[in-house]
Amino acid sequence: MSEGGESGLAPVNPKAIPRRRLHTGATMPAVGLGTFGSDSVAPKDVAAAVRGAAEVGYRHFDCASVYGNEGVVGASLQEVIRSGIERAEIWVTSKLWNDKHGEKDVIASCRKSLADLRLDYLDLYLVHWPFPNFHPPGCDVSSRSPDAKPYVHGNYMKTWRKMEELVDLKLVRHIGTSNMTVSKLELVLRDARVKPAVNEMELHPHFQQPELFKFVVDNGVQPIGYCPLGSPGRPERDRTAEDTSPMEDPVVVAIAKRHGIHPAAVCIKWAVQRGQTPIPFSINPRNYTANLRAAAEDPLSADEMKAIAEIDRNCRLIKGQVFLWKDGQSWEDLWDVNGVITPP
Numbered sequence: 001m002s003e004g005g006e007s008g009l010a011p012v013n014p015k016a017i018p019r020r021r022l023h024t025g026a027t028m029p030a031v032g033l034g035t036f037g038s039d040s041v042a043p044k045d046v047a048a049a050v051r052g053a054a055e056v057g058y059r060h061f062d063c064a065s066v067y068g069n070e071g072v073v074g075a076s077l078q079e080v081i082r083s084g085i086e087r088a089e090i091w092v093t094s095k096l097w098n099d100k101h102g103e104k105d106v107i108a109s110c111r112k113s114l115a116d117l118r119l120d121y122l123d124l125y126l127v128h129w130p131f132p133n134f135h136p137p138g139c140d141v142s143s144r145s146p147d148a149k150p151y152v153h154g155n156y157m158k159t160w161r162k163m164e165e166l167v168d169l170k171l172v173r174h175i176g177t178s179n180m181t182v183s184k185l186e187l188v189l190r191d192a193r194v195k196p197a198v199n200e201m202e203l204h205p206h207f208q209q210p211e212l213f214k215f216v217v218d219n220g221v222q223p224i225g226y227c228p229l230g231s232p233g234r235p236e237r238d239r240t241a242e243d244t245s246p247m248e249d250p251v252v253v254a255i256a257k258r259h260g261i262h263p264a265a266v267c268i269k270w271a272v273q274r275g276q277t278p279i280p281f282s283i284n285p286r287n288y289t290a291n292l293r294a295a296a297e298d299p300l301s302a303d304e305m306k307a308i309a310e311i312d313r314n315c316r317l318i319k320g321q322v323f324l325w326k327d328g329q330s331w332e333d334l335w336d337v338n339g340v341i342t343p344p
């Protein structure tokens with residue numbers, strides 16, 4: 001691999017990136033590269049970004065079977081490992097898709113991701129959503145599955161038992177949840193034999209989820225933050241007129257000007273310093289290099305961190321409408337906003 005990477009920018013020393021300690025004692029790089037092309041970026045471009053990102057210092061990759069690119073991402077990971085970066089130095093996450101919650105499907109799905117990613121173990125395997133509802137990739141916001149189902153804790157635990165078996169089989173080192181709420185996680189933490197190591201959740205300056213964030217941290221579960229930049233390239237189905245953009249927030253813009261950096265870098269610094277693990281997506285070498293560098297140098301001041309804490313707008317971007325299971329519901333029903341699991 002070439003000195004300096006495809007970006008032409010100096011690589012970042014992976015040792016300069018903070019790490020998060022998980023309940024097993026293992027540590028995970030506190031910034032990862034997202035690999036969801038938002039239904040618009042070609043798999044080969046995401047795969048090139050994985051290669052380029054490893055070259056400039058990324059050691060954490062957030063994958064999922066539903067992103068439709070694990071095969072080509074796996075070819076890139078293989079090249080990365082063959083180039084001399086040891087498997088143990090990289091952290092790879094994958095996720096179980098919603099139509100594979102069935103007891104017979106979990107282990108087979110994980111094995112498929114492992115084969116596609118050309119790995120013999122995953123560092124982390126997540127249940128992507130707590131709803132066992134299939135919708136086809138690329139569908140629009142009004143798409144509903146005729147077989148849609150709500151969260152039923154007993155069913156989730158059947159899936160979770162299979163996730164636990166993946167740990168016993170040494171196919172995965174850690175298991176975790178994604179898109180959960182406090183009320184659902186309380187039950188999973190109560191009933192799990194192998195505890196979730198992380199919860200992956202939407203986190204950016206306009207959606208800070210303070211209650212869920214505190215809950216997971218207090219329970220020794222690491223928060224991984226998706227859409228850390230406010231996902232400017234997200235699919236049409238995930239856009240509404242009320243959505244706001246953290247990178248355009250005047251407070252973020254002013255801090256960026258003061259540091260002479262892009263607002264994206266401010267979002268990453270805030271995330272890392274707050275204690276979550278952001279997983280920004282980019283296929284642009286300049287952008288992904290800058291995003292990693294943001295975690296390694298020039299931290300925000302306590303006053304800047306406080307100023308960003310105050311611009312939370314409770315603006316959820318990934319609302320999940322396609323997972324609604326009956327007529328007359330609103331997306332808030334997916335998120336237990338009253339502190340209790342929405343009844344079936």
Ligand SMILES: NC(=O)c1ccc[n+]([C@@H]2O[C@H](COP(=O)([O-])OP(=O)(O)OC[C@H]3O[C@@H](n4cnc5c(N)ncnc54)[C@H](OP(=O)(O)O)[C@@H]3O)[C@@H](O)[C@H]2O)c1
Nearest residue numbers: 034035036226227228229230231233264280281282283287
């Ligand atoms: N668990 C879940 O349910 C879930 C849900 C959503 C996402 N995720 C994960 O989280 C990752 C990140 O979320 P996301 O991709 O939706 O949103 P994001 O990381 O907030 O935003 C990505 C967008 O920001 C642009 N960007 C990146 N760096 C930039 C920079 N330095 N300056 C300006 N623009 C920049 C990218 O464009 P360029 O390519 O042009 O740089 C891309 O369009 C996903 O890829 C996926 O791995 C997980």
